[in-house]
Structures are given as structure tokens and as C-alpha cells.
Amino acid sequence: MQEAVPPASDGDHLDPRVFIPAVLVILAFIGPVILFPEASTALINAAFAFATGKFGWLYLVAGLSVVGFLIWLAFSRYGNVRLGGAEDTPDFSYFSWVAMIFTCGMGIAIVNWAWVEPIYYYTSPAYHVAAKSREAAEWALAFGQFHWGLTPWAFYCLPGLPIAYSMYVKKRDGVRLSVASRGVLGRHADGAWGVLLDSIVVFGIVGGVGTSLGLAVPLVSQLVSGILGVEANFGLEVAVLCIWTAMFSASVWFGLAKGIKILSDINVILAIFLLAFTFIVGDSQFMVEGFVNSLGKTLGNFIPMSLWTDPAGDSTFWKDWTVFYWAWWIAYAPMVGLFVARISRGRTIRELIIAELVFGSLGTWVFFAVWGGYALDLQISGALDIKALLDSGGIPLAVEGILQTLPYAKLVTVAFILLCFIFLATTLDSSAYVLASVTSRKLSGYQEPKRSFRLIWAFLIAAVGVALIQLGGLQTVQTSTIVVALPMIPVMLILALSMLRWLKNDFPKEELNPVLVIDDMPAFQRKSKKAKRQA
Incomplete structure (x- = not known):
């Protein structure tokens, strides 16, 4: 579906108030990491230990609260509210929409962890259960579903709702968290507090991309070295990163409909093929029974x-x-x-919550049921000691070992490498797209950020990746990103309150309509559009 093209506006220009502080924050952090890696790592690890040690309970309470809030919102009358006006319809098919949400949200991480995470839980279980016992095996698959299911997708969903509401219902310019917080912050959203919030968001996104690169580059380099028979060194890692940069730069250049959407569709189809292949050649009965049992343990x-x-x-x-x-x-x-809000015009609040909490969770659960179940069966049966591979060579070596147990191992490994490339590319192009949107001046929900801005962020992401890979600072960036999550908890609360305030003001009366919209279009325009449709 072709998007409406609005007249040129300030959204075509870079906003230095956000761009410059955000870049300075990134450089101020990356510089010490490069120059003083040991001291920086120690400082950030101390901050991480403080955040998770003293406030670990707060993360847990926040997770359960967000899930409960979204379930209530979906089944309330506000679930019928359309994220757009009466004339707004979805820009993408349901499949493509869900595919873009899933690939942006999980990306390369699910490809890494789905194979090996149950092994960690099986050998070092929760609840003081005996390691490598029958009970440990059951909890291993259950905790995989739990850590990648409802709560993660609830965290992802919450910011998208007020952002989409701000863009498509309130018609406010600015694809930013500060704008979505206006319901609570008011005029302060346009001042220093808003700039600070958006700058932190930019830093968090770059750090999140660093996390993805830290997972993906070593894994793919290990697999490529095994296929080609070459050494997995810095040169190979840079070559892998260059290929990724070319892929996601091209995708982000072509935009949502012609780039990111197509890449996401291919990604999901290839993932389904590899999952189906593993399910057929592995112990399907164990995978199905493991999925059903772990689903019961997780929900119960x-x-x-x-x-x-x-x-x-x-x-x-x-x-x-x-x-x-x-x-x-x-x-x-x-x-x-931010990304999900941008692609969700015309959807209702209930549709968006269901797409993320239900279909997002189901997607990750399938990965853990099939790949996690296959790996756990190898470990339990003694066919492959995955824990020993994890101890000796980490996730890359373990995943390579698991893939070698499959029929047509080389062909499957090549397909898996391609999946890794596409999975990370969809995360990186989404990140570059969002960064360009956040640093654009008054970008409306009906505009795409300028191509030059998208490419600037694509190359900045690649440059940060190369520097940190060379100096081994990816783990430090990953840890620092987790620390940034602590002040984001009150921001999530502000976003939820902002959304509720808008909904109560805009829809004060109980209505029975299946879809609720704010139609601020003059009456003569409504009649004119209706006449055209009938004609």
C-alpha cells in the first residue's frame, strides 16, 4: 500500500538539539572505552552490579506491572481505539507487519540463545533444583519461554502505544519518546528534559546495536571459518561486518516498504524453513511434549x-x-x-498489543521449542556434550557443534549463516531508521526520515562496531546499555500515564463502537471522500 506523501516540512532537516548531544554522549563513552578499556570495564561492571543488585526487585515488579497493564488495556474499551484517523488504513499486510515487529524486536539474539540457553538452565538450574535432573530439564525449557515471552514483548509494546497515539491520533510532529511523554511532561517535553530523554534513547539504541554485534559477529565468523577453512581473526570479523553494513545500508536506503519490509519477509520465511527442517530430522515428539509441558509450567x-x-x-x-x-x-x-509505532498506523490498540504479546511470544516460543528442544535432547542423550563446548569456546563453538549434528550439515550451516546476516540486518536497518527519525526535526508519522540521515547513522553504527570489535569493548557497551535501563523504568511509567491521560481526555464516554477514532476532518471533506469511494 502506498503511503501518503505530505508536503516538505522541518522533518527534512536534522535537529542539532538532539543529534549533537547524542553523538557527543556516544563519543564521550566510546573514547574512554577505547583509551582505558580496563578501567572503563571495571567502572561499568560496578555500576551494573549496583543497578541489578540493589534494584533487581524493581526490574521484576516493573515487568509484571507492564504485562498486567497491557492485558487490561487490550480488553478495556480503549482497546478499540484506532491509531489514526477515520481515513487511515494499515500500510502493510498483517504478515509483513508482524514479521517486521518480530525481526526488529528479537533479531540475532534469538538465533544465538535458542540453541544454548536451555543447556545453561539444565546444568545450573533455578529453584535449587539438582543439576541435570529430570526436573531441571523441564524448567530449562520453561525459563526459555519465560525470559523470551510475554514480559519482553510487553516492555517492547508499552513505548510504541503512546508514540503511535501521539503521531497518528494527536497528529503531533516528532518521532520521539519526549513527544510521547507530553501527556505528563507538558511543555517540558520541548525543553532540556525532552532533549536529555531523547539523547539517552539514542545512546541506548547504539548500545543495543553493540550488543547485537557482540553476539553476531563472533558467531558468524566462527561458522564462516569452519565452512571456508580459514582462521577466525579480526580481518574476518571486519569482512563480516562490512557485508552486514552493505546489507542494512541498502535496506535502510530503500525505506520501509521496499527495503525493511522485504528483508523482514525473507527473514521469517527462511527461519520457518530452518525450524521445520530441524523439527523433521530431530526428535519431534520430544520437542512437542517439551513445548506443551514448558508452556504449562510457564503459564501456571x-x-x-x-x-x-x-x-x-x-x-x-x-x-x-x-x-x-x-x-x-x-x-x-x-x-x-519507535519503530513499531512508525509501522502501525491504522491498527487498533488491541491489535498492536495482541501482535506483540501473543504472536511475538509464540514466535520466540517456537524457536525455543524446536532449537532449544533439539539441543537439550542432544545433551540429555549424550549425543553431544554442548556444555563442554560452551565452556571451551562459548556460544559460537557450541552452535557450530550443534549444526554439525544435523543432516546436510554444510548446506544447513550456509543457510543458517544467511539467516544470521538477514536477522541482524533487519535489526540494524530498523535501528538506523529509528535513529534518523529521532534526530530529525518535527518528523510527522506520515514521513520517512531523509535518506542521507539514515545512511549517516548506518555508517556511524558500523564505525562504532569496527572500533569496539578491534579493542574488545563490545561487552562493555552491552553492560552499560543494561545500566541505562534503570532510569528508563520511571520513563516507562511516564509513557503509560501519558497514554492514559490522553485516552481519558479524548474518549471520556463509554462507546460501543467496534473501532474508536478521533475524526477531526471537516464535514464537507468527509462527504467528499465518501462520494469518491461510492463513485
Whole structure:
């Protein structure tokens, strides 16, 4: 569907108030990491330990609260509110829309962790369960579903709602969290507080991309070195990153409909093919029964799992895994929320919540049921000691070992490498697109950011990646991004309150209409458009 093209506006120009502080913050952080890596790492690790150690409970409470709030909102009368006017219709098919949401939200991380995360839980389980026991195996798949299911997608969904409402219902210019917070911040959203908020968001996005690069580049380099028989060194990692840069730069250049959408569609189709192949050649019965059993354990224990802090015990499982993941998802949430808001014009609030909480969760659960179930079966049966591979060579070596157990291993590995390329490219092009939108001046929801801005951010992301890969600073950036998640918790609260205030003011009366819209179009224009449709 072709998007409406608005007249040129300030959205065509870079906003130095956000761009310059954001870039300075990034350089101010990257510089010390490069010049003083050991001291920077120690400082950031201390900040991370403080954030997760002292406020770990806050991350847990925030996660359960967001899930509860979104479920209430979806089933309330506000769920019928359309994110747009009476004439606004969705820009993308439902499949393409969900595909873009999923690939932006999970990206390369699911490709890494779905294989190996259950192995960690099986060998170092929660709840003081005996390692490598039957009960540990059951909880291994359940915690995979829990850490990648409802709560992560709720964190992603929450920012997208007020941003989309601000753009398509309130018709406010500016694809930013500061604009979406106007319902609470008022005029302060346009001042220093708004600039600070948007600059932190930009830093968080760049840090999140650093996390993705830290996961993806070593994995793909390891797989490529095995296929080509060459050494996995810095030169190979830079070559891999250059290919990624070319892919996502081309995608972001062509924009949403011709670039990101097509790449996301291909991504989902290829993932379905590889999942189906693994399901057919592996122990399908074990995967299905493991999925059903873990789904029951996850849903039946969702609240206890969400709030478990082991106050009387000495387990660090909840901090090492649940708090870490909740912080990770919160750090990524502004980027995903901004992107999802941009592609959700014409959808209702209920549609958006269902797309993320239901279909997003189902997507990740399938990955863990098939790839996680396949790997866990290898570990339990003794066919492959994945834990030993993880201890000796980390995730890249473990994933390579698992792929080697599949029929047509080389062909499957090539297909998997391609999937990794496309998965990360969809995350990177979404990130560059959002960064260009945030740093554009008064960009409306009906405009795309200028191509030159998109490419600037694409190349900045690549440059940061090369510098950090060379100096081994990716882990430090990842950890710092998690620290940024702590002040984002009150920001999430502001966004929720802003959304509620707008909804109560705009829809004060109980209405039974299946779709609620604010139609501020003059009556003669409505009649004219209706006559044209009838003609």
C-alpha cells in the first residue's frame, strides 16, 4: 500500500538539539572505552552490579506491572481505539507487519540463545533444583519461554502505544519518546528534559546495536571459518561486518516498504524453513511434549517466576538471568517502540498489543521449542556434550557443534549463516531508521526520515562496531546499555500515564463502537471522500 506523501516540512532537516548531544554522549563513552578499556570495564561492571543488585526487585515488579497493564488495556474499551484517523488504513499486510515487529524486536539474539540457553538452565538450574535432573530439564525449557515471552514483548509494546497515539491520533510532529511523554511532561517535553530523554534513547539504541554485534559477529565468523577453512581473526570479523553494513545500508536506503519490509519477509520465511527442517530430522515428539509441558509450567507459575528473588537463599539465578534479561529488554524498548509505532498506523490498540504479546511470544516460543528442544535432547542423550563446548569456546563453538549434528550439515550451516546476516540486518536497518527519525526535526508519522540521515547513522553504527570489535569493548557497551535501563523504568511509567491521560481526555464516554477514532476532518471533506469511494 502506498503511503501518503505530505508536503516538505522541518522533518527534512536534522535537529542539532538532539543529534549533537547524542553523538557527543556516544563519543564521550566510546573514547574512554577505547583509551582505558580496563578501567572503563571495571567502572561499568560496578555500576551494573549496583543497578541489578540493589534494584533487581524493581526490574521484576516493573515487568509484571507492564504485562498486567497491557492485558487490561487490550480488553478495556480503549482497546478499540484506532491509531489514526477515520481515513487511515494499515500500510502493510498483517504478515509483513508482524514479521517486521518480530525481526526488529528479537533479531540475532534469538538465533544465538535458542540453541544454548536451555543447556545453561539444565546444568545450573533455578529453584535449587539438582543439576541435570529430570526436573531441571523441564524448567530449562520453561525459563526459555519465560525470559523470551510475554514480559519482553510487553516492555517492547508499552513505548510504541503512546508514540503511535501521539503521531497518528494527536497528529503531533516528532518521532520521539519526549513527544510521547507530553501527556505528563507538558511543555517540558520541548525543553532540556525532552532533549536529555531523547539523547539517552539514542545512546541506548547504539548500545543495543553493540550488543547485537557482540553476539553476531563472533558467531558468524566462527561458522564462516569452519565452512571456508580459514582462521577466525579480526580481518574476518571486519569482512563480516562490512557485508552486514552493505546489507542494512541498502535496506535502510530503500525505506520501509521496499527495503525493511522485504528483508523482514525473507527473514521469517527462511527461519520457518530452518525450524521445520530441524523439527523433521530431530526428535519431534520430544520437542512437542517439551513445548506443551514448558508452556504449562510457564503459564501456571508466571507470577511466582516474575517475582522470585530467593531472599532466604543464596541463589543468584534470578539476578544473573531474569533481572539481566528484563534490563536488556527495557534498554531495547525505546528503539523497538519507535519503530513499531512508525509501522502501525491504522491498527487498533488491541491489535498492536495482541501482535506483540501473543504472536511475538509464540514466535520466540517456537524457536525455543524446536532449537532449544533439539539441543537439550542432544545433551540429555549424550549425543553431544554442548556444555563442554560452551565452556571451551562459548556460544559460537557450541552452535557450530550443534549444526554439525544435523543432516546436510554444510548446506544447513550456509543457510543458517544467511539467516544470521538477514536477522541482524533487519535489526540494524530498523535501528538506523529509528535513529534518523529521532534526530530529525518535527518528523510527522506520515514521513520517512531523509535518506542521507539514515545512511549517516548506518555508517556511524558500523564505525562504532569496527572500533569496539578491534579493542574488545563490545561487552562493555552491552553492560552499560543494561545500566541505562534503570532510569528508563520511571520513563516507562511516564509513557503509560501519558497514554492514559490522553485516552481519558479524548474518549471520556463509554462507546460501543467496534473501532474508536478521533475524526477531526471537516464535514464537507468527509462527504467528499465518501462520494469518491461510492463513485
